[in-house]
Amino acid sequence: MSYKQFAYLYDELMSEAPYDEWVRFVKEKLVSYSSLNDSSPTEPLRILDLACGTGELSVRFAKEEFQVIGVDLSEDMLMVAKKKADTEGLAIPFYQQDMVELEGLGQFDVIGIFCDSLNYLKSEQQVRDTFSRAAAHLQQGGLLIFDVHSLYxxxxxxxxxxxxxxxxxxxxxxxxxxxxxxxxxxxxxxxxxxxxxxxxxxxxxxxxxxxTYSVEQYSGWLEEAGFKLLEVNADFEHIAPQADSERIFYIAEKK
Structure with missing residues (x-):
C-alpha cells in the first residue's frame, strides 16, 4: 500500500484523533514500570516511534523531553513529519524503513507502534517478524507498547x-x-x-x-519474540478489554 497521495490528506482525516491520550497512556505506563526511570534520571528515555506517519506523536513525545526517533515506510509521510518537527524547532531524526525489516537503529528504552499501525501488516508472519525486530532494538527491560483494533x-x-x-x-x-x-x-x-x-x-x-488477531495470538507471538507480556488494556484506560472494547493496548517487556 502506498501513502503517496494519502500522506498529505492524513492529518485532515485524523484531525480528531486523540494523540494526547496516547502520550498520557505511555507516560502513565512508564510510571508503573519505573525501572526505566531509575537507571539514569539525568538522561532522557529513548523512544522509537515506529510507523510514525506524519509525526504527530513523535513531536509530542519530543516536547515531553523524550529522545525520539521516528520510522515509517512512506517517504511522503516522513516529509510531512520532518516539516512539523522543523517548524517546532525539534531535532527528530526520521528514517524510512519497513517495521518488518527494522535494522541498525541502536537500542531504545521504549518502542511504540501506535494508531493501529500494526493492523496494516497483511500476514501473521509479518507481525511476528515485527515483534522480533522490535526486541532486537530494545534494551533488556525495555518496553514495547502498541495498540490494535479489537476483533469486535x-x-x-x-x-x-x-x-x-x-x-x-x-x-x-x-x-x-x-x-x-x-x-x-x-x-x-x-x-x-x-x-x-x-x-x-x-x-x-x-x-x-x-x-487483526485475538489477544491470545498477539500474546503468544510476543512470548516467542522474547517478551514478557505485562498488561493488556483497552481504550486508553488501565482496564482489561471488554466484549465491546475497540482499541486494545499491549505492554510488553523485553526479557
Missing part, C-alpha cells in the same frame, strides 16, 4: 459501514468491506480536494487493508 471493532463496527465528511477544502466518503482474510477489513476512501487555482475538486481514491 473489525468484525462489528467497521464492516459494511459508510462514513462521510464534507468541508470546503476536503471532503471524503469512506466505505468499509470485509477483507479476504479472517478478521480483516478493506477501507475504500474517496477524497475530493479543492484546487484553489481552478476552483474545482480533484478526486483521490485510496484502498487500505487492515487485519
Amino acid at each position: 471493532k473489525v468484525n462489528e463496527v467497521f464492516l459494511e459501514q459508510t462514513y462521510a465528511f464534507s468541508d470546503d477544502p476536503i471532503s471524503y466518503i469512506w466505505n468499509s468491506f470485509p477483507g479476504d482474510d479472517p478478521n480483516s477489513v478493506e477501507h475504500e476512501l474517496s477524497f475530493f480536494v479543492l484546487d484553489e487555482k481552478t476552483g474545482k475538486y480533484d478526486r483521490i481514491d485510496e484502498l487500505h487493508y487492515q487485519r
Whole structure:
C-alpha cells in the first residue's frame, strides 16, 4: 500500500484523533514500570516511534523531553513529519524503513507502534517478524507498547459501514468491506480536494487493508519474540478489554 497521495490528506482525516491520550497512556505506563526511570534520571528515555506517519506523536513525545526517533515506510509521510518537527524547532531524526525489516537503529528504552499501525501488516508472519525486530532494538527491560483494533471493532463496527465528511477544502466518503482474510477489513476512501487555482475538486481514491488477531495470538507471538507480556488494556484506560472494547493496548517487556 502506498501513502503517496494519502500522506498529505492524513492529518485532515485524523484531525480528531486523540494523540494526547496516547502520550498520557505511555507516560502513565512508564510510571508503573519505573525501572526505566531509575537507571539514569539525568538522561532522557529513548523512544522509537515506529510507523510514525506524519509525526504527530513523535513531536509530542519530543516536547515531553523524550529522545525520539521516528520510522515509517512512506517517504511522503516522513516529509510531512520532518516539516512539523522543523517548524517546532525539534531535532527528530526520521528514517524510512519497513517495521518488518527494522535494522541498525541502536537500542531504545521504549518502542511504540501506535494508531493501529500494526493492523496494516497483511500476514501473521509479518507481525511476528515485527515483534522480533522490535526486541532486537530494545534494551533488556525495555518496553514495547502498541495498540490494535479489537476483533469486535473489525468484525462489528467497521464492516459494511459508510462514513462521510464534507468541508470546503476536503471532503471524503469512506466505505468499509470485509477483507479476504479472517478478521480483516478493506477501507475504500474517496477524497475530493479543492484546487484553489481552478476552483474545482480533484478526486483521490485510496484502498487500505487492515487485519487483526485475538489477544491470545498477539500474546503468544510476543512470548516467542522474547517478551514478557505485562498488561493488556483497552481504550486508553488501565482496564482489561471488554466484549465491546475497540482499541486494545499491549505492554510488553523485553526479557
